[in-house]
Each structure stands twice: as C-alpha cells, then as structure tokens.
Amino acid sequence: MNISVQGLTKKFxxxxxxxxxxxxxxxxxxxxxxxxxxxxxxxxxxxxxxLETPDAGSVLFHGEDAGARPAxxxxxxxxxxxxxxxxxxxxxxxxxFGLRVQPRRTRPGEAEIRARVLELxxxxxxxxxxxxxxxxxxxxQRQRIALARALAVKPxxxxxxxxxxxxxxxxxxxxxxxxxxxxxxxxxxxxFVTHDQDEALEVADRVVVMNEGVIEQVGTPEExxxxxxxxxxxxxxxxxxxxxxxxxxxxxxxxxxxxxxxEWSEAPDxxxxxxxxxxxxxxxxxxxxxxxxxxxxxxxxxxxxxxxxELDREEDGKVIEAELTRGRHEELxxxxxxxxxxxxxxxxxxxxxx
Amino acid sequence: MTFSSDLTLPENAxxxxxxxxxxxxxxxxxxxxxxxxGFLGLFVFVPLVAVFAQALGKGLSSYLRGxxxxxxxxxxxxxxxxxGVAVPxxxxxxxxxxxxxxxxxxxxxxxxxxxxxxxxxxxxxxxxMIFVLLFGAQGWFGRxxxxxxxxxxxxxxxIILATTFVTFPFVARELIPLMQEQGTEEEEAALVxxxxxxxxxxxxxxxxxxxxxxxxVILSNARAMGEFGAVSVVSGHIRGVTTTLPLQIEIxxxxxxxxxxxxxxxxxxxxxxxxxxxxxxxEARV
Numbered sequence: 001m002n003i004s005v006q007g008l009t010k011k012f013x014x015x016x017x018x019x020x021x022x023x024x025x026x027x028x029x030x031x032x033x034x035x036x037x038x039x040x041x042x043x044x045x046x047x048x049x050x051l052e053t054p055d056a057g058s059v060l061f062h063g064e065d066a067g068a069r070p071a072x073x074x075x076x077x078x079x080x081x082x083x084x085x086x087x088x089x090x091x092x093x094x095x096x097f098g099l100r101v102q103p104r105r106t107r108p109g110e111a112e113i114r115a116r117v118l119e120l121x122x123x124x125x126x127x128x129x130x131x132x133x134x135x136x137x138x139x140x141q142r143q144r145i146a147l148a149r150a151l152a153v154k155p156x157x158x159x160x161x162x163x164x165x166x167x168x169x170x171x172x173x174x175x176x177x178x179x180x181x182x183x184x185x186x187x188x189x190x191x192f193v194t195h196d197q198d199e200a201l202e203v204a205d206r207v208v209v210m211n212e213g214v215i216e217q218v219g220t221p222e223e224x225x226x227x228x229x230x231x232x233x234x235x236x237x238x239x240x241x242x243x244x245x246x247x248x249x250x251x252x253x254x255x256x257x258x259x260x261x262x263e264w265s266e267a268p269d270x271x272x273x274x275x276x277x278x279x280x281x282x283x284x285x286x287x288x289x290x291x292x293x294x295x296x297x298x299x300x301x302x303x304x305x306x307x308x309x310e311l312d313r314e315e316d317g318k319v320i321e322a323e324l325t326r327g328r329h330e331e332l333x334x335x336x337x338x339x340x341x342x343x344x345x346x347x348x349x350x351x352x353x354x
Numbered sequence: 355m356t357f358s359s360d361l362t363l364p365e366n367a368x369x370x371x372x373x374x375x376x377x378x379x380x381x382x383x384x385x386x387x388x389x390x391x392g393f394l395g396l397f398v399f400v401p402l403v404a405v406f407a408q409a410l411g412k413g414l415s416s417y418l419r420g421x422x423x424x425x426x427x428x429x430x431x432x433x434x435x436x437x438g439v440a441v442p443x444x445x446x447x448x449x450x451x452x453x454x455x456x457x458x459x460x461x462x463x464x465x466x467x468x469x470x471x472x473x474x475x476x477x478x479x480x481x482x483m484i485f486v487l488l489f490g491a492q493g494w495f496g497r498x499x500x501x502x503x504x505x506x507x508x509x510x511x512x513i514i515l516a517t518t519f520v521t522f523p524f525v526a527r528e529l530i531p532l533m534q535e536q537g538t539e540e541e542e543a544a545l546v547x548x549x550x551x552x553x554x555x556x557x558x559x560x561x562x563x564x565x566x567x568x569x570x571v572i573l574s575n576a577r578a579m580g581e582f583g584a585v586s587v588v589s590g591h592i593r594g595v596t597t598t599l600p601l602q603i604e605i606x607x608x609x610x611x612x613x614x615x616x617x618x619x620x621x622x623x624x625x626x627x628x629x630x631x632x633x634x635x636x637e638a639r640v
Contacts, residue, residue, distance in 0.1 A: 049546060050546075051542055051545075051546070070545075071542075071545045071546050072545050072546065072547075072548045072549065072550065073548075074546075076546060077546070078542075078543065078546040080539050080542070080543060082539060084539035084540050084542065084543040085540075085543075086540055086543070086544075086557075086558055087540070087562065088561040088562060097544065097547055097549070097557070098547035098548055098549075101544070101547065101548055101549040101550070101553045101557070102548060149543075149547070150546075150547075152547075153547055153548055
C-alpha cells in the first residue's frame with residue numbers, strides 16, 4: 001500500500017500544526033517522521049490514520065482518496081505513544097479486540113481468533129503473557145502487545161507514534177532493532193514518529209525531517225545526514241558548531257578567516273551560516289590558514305570511545321565543541337588551558353534565511 | 355461512618371507527634387476521639403435510634419399497620435416509580451454530558467460544566483418553583499398544556515421532572531473527572547481497530563467507568579427517593595395520589611400520627627443505610 005499525502009494543512013486555533021505538507025510513502029517502506037516536539041509529525045501521522053481531519057489537502061491510499069473513510073475503515077494499525085492498551089482486558093483479549101469487533105459476516109470463528117492471537121503473541125515473543133493485564137507488564141512488553149494488537153487486523157499500513165519514547169535506553173535499543181527485523185520479515189508499509197535522530201537514522205529506510213509544520217527534507221538516512229538540505233536539518237541531525245559570516249563571491253568570511261564555498265559562487269553576496277559537525281572539528285598546535293581559529297581548551301571529557309572538548313574562541317569568546325577519537329586526543333595530548341587552532345575537516349555553508 | 359476514616363492521621367505524623375509531646379498527647383488524642391464519637395453519637399446515631407424507637411414504640415403490629423396504610427403504600431410506589439424513571443434518565447444524560455465534556459473540545463464547554471452544577475447550587479424549593487413557573491396554570495406553557503389537557507404540575511410528570519432536575523449532577527459529576535483522567539487514547543485505539551462508536555462505548559468506555567457510574571447511580575437514587583423540597587412544590591400534596599414517601603411522612607407527622615410517620619421514615623432510613631453499605635463497597639473499587 002503506498003500512501004500519498006498532498007498539500008495537507010491542519011490548524012489548531014491559530015497554530016499551524018501542518019502547513020501545505022506533501023509526501024509520498026512507497027509500498028513496503030519503513031519511513032521515519034523526525035522532528036522536535038511541535039513540528040507536526042504526530043499530527044501528520046494522526047491525519048494519515050484518520051484520527052484528525054485536515055483543514056486542507058488529502059491523503060491517498062493506493063491513489064484512492066481516504067478522506068471520506070473514517071479511521072475504522074482505513075485498514076491502518078496504530079501504535080500509540082503510551083500504548084493505549086485496554087486496561088480492563090487481558091493481553092489475549094487486547095490482541096483479539098480488532099477481530100472480535102468485526103461485523104458478523106467477516107468475523108473469524110473463535111478457534112481462528114485464538115490461533116491468530118497466539119500466532120501474534122509468538123511473533124512478539126510474549127505468548128506466555130496472554131492471561132495478564134496491561135498493568136502487570138513492563139513498558140517494553142506493553143509496547144510489543146500494542147504492536148501485536150495493531151497487526152491482528154492485518155492492516156495495510158502500520159503507524160507508530162513515538163514507539164520507543166517511554167522506554168529506558170537499553171530496552172529502546174533492543175526494540176528498535178527488533179522492529180527493523182520485524183519489518184524486514186513482514187514488509188508492511190510503516191511510518192513511525194520520533195524525535196530521536198539516532199532512532200530515525202538507524203531504523204528507517206527513509207527519513208522525513210519536519211520542523212514547524214513543514215517538511216525540511218526527505219531522504220535516506222545517508223542523504224539527510226551527509227547532505228542536509230537546510231540549516232535546520234544540519235543542526236538537528238547531530239551536534240554542530242555554527243559560525244555567522246558573509247558570503248562574497250563564493251568565499252565565506254568569518255571574522256578574519258575565510259573558507260571556500262564554491263557551491264555558492266553564483267549566489268549574491270550576503271549573510272551566511274557555516275556549520276561544522278563536532279566530530280569534524282580537528283585541532284592543530286599551529287595555524288594552517290583557512291578557518292584555523294585560535295582557541296583555549298576549557299573542558300575535556302572522556303566518554304567511552306570519544307573525547308569531547310569545549311573550547312573558547314580567542315576572537316569573540318564563543319564556545320566551540322569538538323569531538324575527537326581517543327587515539328587522536330592522545331596523539332595531540334591537549335589538556336585544559338592549552339592554546340590550539342581549530343581546523344575543520346568539513347564546512348557546510350548556507351545562505352542565512354532572511 | 356466515613357467521618358472516622360477522614361480523621362485518621364498518617365502513621366508517621368502521629369508517631370512524631372507522640373514522641374514530641376510525650377504523655378500529654380495521649381490525653382489530647384483521647385479527647386479528640388471522644389469528641390468526634392460524642393458528636394457523631396449525638397447528631398447521627400441518637401436520631402437514627404430515635405426513628406426506630408418511635409416507629410416500634412407501640413409494638414410491631416402498629417409498626418406494620420403504619421407501613422401498610424394504603425396511602426403509605428401508594429407513596430412507596432410513587433417514590434419507586436419516580437426514582438425508576440429519574441435515575442435511568444440521569445444515567446443516560448450523565449454519561450452523555452460527561453462523555454462530551456471529557457472527550458471533546460468545543461465552544462461553551464465551561465458553560466455546560468457550570469450548568470451541570472446548577473441543581474446543586476440552587477435550593478430545591480427554587481428548583482420546584484422553576485417547574486411551576488414553566489408548567490403551572492399561570493406559567494409560560496400553562497395555557498397550552500391546559501388546552502391539550504396535559505397535566506404536569508400537581509401530577510406525576512412534575513414530580514419526575516423536579517426529581518430528575520435535582521439529581522442531575524450526581525452521575526455527571528462522578529464521571530467527568532474519571533473520564534478526563536482516562537483520556538481518549540483507548541477509544542481512539544478501538545476506533546482504529548475497526549470498532550464502531552457503539553462497540554467502542556460498550557467494550558472500552560463503559561467497562562472503564564463502570565464503578566464510577568455505579569457510585570453516581572447509587573447517590574443519585576438515594577437523593578431521588580429522599581427528595582423533599584422540589585417535589586413538595588410541584589406535587590400539590592394530593593393524598594394517596596401525588597405524595598411521595600418523604601411527603602407522606604410529613605403529612606402523617608403533621609397529623610400527629612407519629613407511629614405511622616416514623617414507620618414510614620424507617621423505610622427511608624433503611625434505604626440510606628443500604629446506600630451507605632453499597633457506597634463503601636463500590637468506593638473500594640473505584
């Protein structure tokens with residue numbers, strides 16, 4: 001089932017949750033909607049599910065307008081952020097719910113319901129929990145039961161709202177790998193909402209980066225990470241350093257330093273932003289021209305395999321963050337208070353949005 | 355005896371207090387307990403006993419004669435009928451109002467919440483007068499009703515209307531916070547899974563609110579059977595026709611027929627006691 005979203009607008013009062021959003025989701029794909037809170041990602045998911053009515057625009061399922069179809073007829077499986085398991089029903093009955101409420105014509109018999117529920121509970125590896133109530137389960141278990149319940153009605157589309165949001169770090173990691181494997185097994189068109197870039201980049205086939213009700217970029221995890229289309233995407237995916245400056249004939253001036261920006265050689269002169277990812281900041285004991293700014297090391301933190309440094313630029317005292325490998329750090333041997341030069345391995349220049 | 359549980363202090367607080375104040379606190383504690391029990395005894399227990407003592411004072415046979423008086427039996431029937439109509443009505447209205455307020459956002463929601471509380475805020479006598487003003491012979495719809503030969507005031511419909519009005523808030527008030535706390539996610543989940551609105555209500559919403567609902571219904575029923583003020587205004591006190599049990603008790607009392615009055619009063623007292631027991635049981639499950 002492919003989904004096509006065309007020109008969606010949704011307002012809550014005077015606040016635009018979605019503003020003219022268009023998006024194509026291919027059949028069998030696993031897509032992440034990534035953005036900070038308030039970016040409209042959950043609203044987009046709920047509009048696709050039919051839980052919100054858009055003010056303008058349409059949602060097409062396989063080319064057919066789904067707008068007239070209420071949520072119950074859309075054939076979507078929805079996993080809620082807080083699972084929304086039916087608290088007065090056992091795990092078994094929760095999973096069976098979607099089958100039991102079907103009209104008599106299509107409702108499977110009791111034996112078939114039983115078989116299907118047990119099959120799903122095995123799929124989520126919780127078949128021994130059928131008699132329990134939701135309150136007796138851990139967060140990760142509830143999450144998987146919610147997924148089994150959504151899959152019970154054989155949906156064409158699986159929608160997940162912050163599926164790992166309420167779990168602790170370790171369970172989160174396990175579950176997202178598990179979800180990826182599950183998707184590889186059953187190949188159902190899936191869309192999940194997340195504010196966690198690692199989650200989106202690790203699990204999804206394609207990532208949709210959203211901000212303030214609009215889509216900033218759509219692409220594979222490599223594309224959005226390596227070739228961010230907008231300053232927002234650049235700064236949202238990973239930790240970055242930002243420099244303000246001016247673009248002049250394909251060169252960007254930052255204070256008394258200059259950096260090549262050949263991709264903007266045709267652009268008019270004006271204010272520009274330069275981004276450098278923390279791990280693409282290298283340090284050198286001596287200046288090598290270009291962006292080599294003098295800085296003082298303020299803080300050194302060793303975190304597992306990397307070393308994070310906080311430096312103050314000599315020019316204006318602004319903080320720069322650098323992330324070195326342990327090996328590189330030992331090689332340089334910088335300690336707190338040292339004077340060093342910053343040498344970015346990669347700089348990305350954007351025109352400053354007016 | 356809900357008072358006693360309200361008076362219990364947290365264990366720790368008591369222990370700390372005892373340690374600080376030494377022997378004196380024990381005296382204070384006993385005085386407080388004695389005060390509470392004395393107060394309860396004087397204002398609750400003694401009157402309760404008095405009702406039964408008065409009713410049974412002239413022997414069991416005159417007690418039985420008191421409650422089997424035809425007018426009293428009619429009053430019992432009328433009271434049961436009134437509660438039998440008013441409580442189901444409020445069950446439906448209460449669920450509908452609570453559902454609308456808890457699960458949807460709409461204009462005028464605060465006005466609706468305030469209106470639900472109105473019957474609690476006004477004196478029952480005024481509640482009764484409202485209906486006389488509307489449906490009485492001199493009222494807004496009085497002429498029209500007379501022309502069509504419909505009797506509301508001084509008849510059963512008026513009594514049911516007044517009782518429904520007075521008991522309206524119980525179910526809704528009980529359900530609104532409960533439903534607000536539960537949110538709408540479970541209903542949305544049911545909807546997405548293909549359930550119809552009715553299936554969602556029966557299989558998801560209702561099981562989640564059933565204890566709160568029962569609690570509201572019990573309180574609503576107790577009030578419906580015991581309501582005096584509003585019903586007194588609209589009933590017209592037509593003996594053996596429009597007198598509910600509380601009105602019948604008043605009539606008997608005014609006629610100095612104490613045994614019969616208190617015999618009838620014991621029935622309402624039993625209702626109160628049963629309500630309290632059920633309330634305690636349900637409260638434990640809410």
